[in-house]
Amino acid sequence: METQTSLVGKTALVFGGSRGIGAAAARRLAREGADVALTYVSAPQRAAETVVAIEASGRAGLAIQADSADPAAIKAAVAKTMERFGKLDIAVVNAGILMLGDIATVSVEDLDRMLDINVRGVFLSIQAAASRLGEGGRIITIGSNTAVRSGHPGSSVYAMTKAAVAVMVKGAAVDLASRGITVNNIQPGPTITDMTADHIEAIKPLIPLKRAADPDEIAGLVAWLSRKEAGYMTGSSLTMDGGMAL
Template identity: 60%
Template sequence: MTNQREHEGKVALVLGGSRGIGAAIVERLAADGAKVAFTYASSADQAAALAARVASSGGEAAAFRADSADVADVESAFDLTLERFGRLDIVVVNAGILRLGTIDQISIEDFDRIVAVNIRGVFAALRKAATVLGKGGRILTIGSNIVDRVGFPGAGLYAMTKAAVATLVKGAAIDLASRGITVNNIQPGPIATDMTKEHVDFILPNVPLGRMGQPQEIAGLTSYLARDEAAFATGASLTMDGGYSV
């Protein structure tokens, strides 16, 4: 983590922040000086432990339960953040789910659920963020490099949802540019999280750098894009995947 405090005085909301990449983003933004609210869907113990870690390091974090498939929950997370901290400067939309299955095997129920979380939930967050962020606000979505290279059977539906987010980010960036709000998308590749631990042996041969990425590396890029010095970047999808999609 950096010793600098680029986000001193700012408030961030990380949707889907209790574990993995989301937790790393929470800790990095807090280390960089922001007060951070974050949501969790079911991992209440992990959320409490994360808030405690931030506090023990001298930061401030608040955890709110929210199902990103529920628009009311998403909007409530924004309202609770404003009630707790009085302002909002940075929004990171990390919540997402993975459903794998070939086109003839994936169920309609799985289709509906992944679209609800990975597309509708992201849209709901961007729509709400647009109503509360002021000039200089930052919106960041966490997508996937699978947009550029599906890579294996059964990943098409997940890739579709992440491609939709990348396109939505472009449109939102144009819509909000006149207000000085930037919107960008980070596309991680194979990152060492609970979601990927069962697939490491399959993934590693396809990564030119020969290792899994770390959540802290995605968190570092997230923090950079939220800084003032990144104010000219908007509508971009930035891939960090160890060369997997090259």
């Protein structure tokens, strides 16, 4: 039975759900009652482990290999989710890459790769998911607090892509409002994931709370935005970074 807080009977697709924040979101959505499909690129074992965790919660899971730089793969992931579960209620767009480089030396190849995945890939994932979402559907993107606070050398391109996502969400929210679909963006600060492993300790002193986030903390906000009780919030970027962007 649907309530304000339950996700029982819902189906979610997490783009980039094999590890880190994406895997935590997939597990949390399953614990709250949703069946969950997830995409991965190069970590099939991690994706399989996440599916096992989903199924341990009593829900159905599905891992789909799909590169978010490939438009056809994004569409195929949505189609495979529909084929398996018959519907789509929640789309979490977590796929993204971090490639640091001074603006004077960053290569065109690195620039294009980040734009392809972090901007174009997010847009195409929203577009593909929205075509299948029903009334009251949810789209949640995972951005970064660098969209509002870029204070680290070498982060200019990454910050630019995350700022683009924050603006993109505003427009998508307006476009999809007539269908009752909400679109929101979470902007985590430093979070303990594979992507941040090399520099997380150096950043901790800059965080007012003096610690990095656990992916499960970000997943909790994903779950709330997925619920019926969050239905009046759309077009928002919610920064969750231990006070860094204050």
